[in-house]
Amino acid sequence: MPPQNERYNAMELMVCVAARQLEDGKTAVIGTGMPLAAAMLAQKTASPNLIIMFEAGSTAPQFRKLPISVADSHSQVGAIQHSSMDEIMEACQRGMVDYTFLGGAQIDMYGNINSTMIGTDYQHPKVRLPGSGGANDLASLCWKTLVITPHDKRRFAARLDFLTTPGYLTGPGARERAGLPPGSGPYKVISTLGLMGYDPVSKRMRVESLHPGVTKEDVIANTGFEMLFVDPLPATPEPTAEELRILREEVDPQGIIIGKRGQ
């Protein structure tokens, strides 16, 4: 885990860093939990014109509270359009959706994700997990995929038990050879230790900034595959007082995602 800090906790840092990755004026299909907190924070800071869409059909809501589900009433309040799953997924397939932002899972060095099962025999899983949901579609069809997840050896794995959601598959050119839309793919991973991107040539995950107090050795010790690092390696800018205020007071006042203060 990252070093303790008096100003903010690990979840708050991750959400603030994640929010800065979403450029203003773009479209994004967002999952519940930390990705949604990040997208809401982005809207209230540098990206007021970010268009948030949910796979169940709501487009550009005006949130009063964090939704529990990507279909619940809080995802639909003040929306520009109430449509359907096919409308949203077809916008992705047509090339109209810039980002998708997915939650924690097992991820490998090419940004492939497992959210289906742990074990070696598909018909007899040791642990059955939910499966793709919309993640396979969104990471296939949106231009840029972001993932937010705690950083440990189990999650940053050398080998996935099941490849649910496509990253760069087996490396350069593999998405295109498989038939996935050219030019789409993994973009950023925000973890408890750093901000990762992908090497443009090898398509392998690389650390682009280390969170305050985190060392390269911490990352290496908590990653199951050989992680790359940019050189020189900057530190992640800390959350500003204003980002933290908005996150705590306006995005998640109940501490559902970022935890309750003082605990």
Add this chain to the structure above:
Amino acid sequence: MTGADDPIVPQGTLFMSPDVNAARSFFSQKSRAMTPKLMTVAEAVSRFIHHGDYLASGGFGGVRIATAILHEIVRQRITHLGFSGHTATHDFQILAAGRSFDRCDVAYVVGLETRGLSPNSRRYMESGEVKTTEWSNATLGWRYKAAAMGVPFLPVRSLLGTDVFRYSAAKEIICPFTGEKLAAVPALFPDVGIIHVHRADVYGNAQVDGIAIADYDVARASERLIITTERLVSTEEVRKDPARTMVPHWLTDAVCHVPYGSYPGNMPYEYYSDEEHLAEWLEAEKDQATLDAFLNKYIYGTRDFAEYVALKGGEKRMAELRALEPLRRD
């Protein structure tokens, strides 16, 4: 599991035939008559959902689901169902508790979104008793859409290159116009679909407010369709706002008037989800004995859905959930 660019040959079981001519001949015989179809949930389930049928559940897991039908399937101990799980959460949880299905097209199951995983659903899926084929939310939706269109498949650009594709029953095809690789997803014609709506008349003309999710296509793809409705209205009421009509009567086989019919799920514009009771479900699932007692209390030991709602606090609790609903009209 995926090797270096080895071609992936999908090996999942196709549970339902995409035979569009068989579907046409079924639909050719389906009544077009605008006759009253109002009945109790118990009658609708015993007439239209049979042992071994393939079931599609409308809504989105814990949002606008036909809970009363799902309870009645468990209460009548209908088993060996096939089930389509596109973000199936509380609906899946109820049927897993009743061990009602033995095969499942999976996009999202076992999980309850931010509420965590259902322990009993996990045990059931890890028991080896349920045969599964993998899909994704969009591809299950597009499978309904292909059926609704009356074509045997749709070409799509997701799934490719992954283990979801490997354990699906999709096929890789080449576009005859552009040469692109595409995934062909087969039409899914469920034996029966169940959808909860905001208002319907006795003939089954049904309207939904808020997002439609995949229900427009579920209604058209399903051979038989059961509608449960919050409010029973006149046909004149339906005609006042025809753009809201998702289901015209000739798709509908049964209409059941079920106030609070999505409870404990959320019904947009009506009431929010009962998070306390959903947490009670999770707690009860810790082991089989506590789950059995829980099911005896709420499903096997109740005559109908209204009795369940009454056990959960009736109008008083529903008023609280209405107050929590951010889209409520008042």
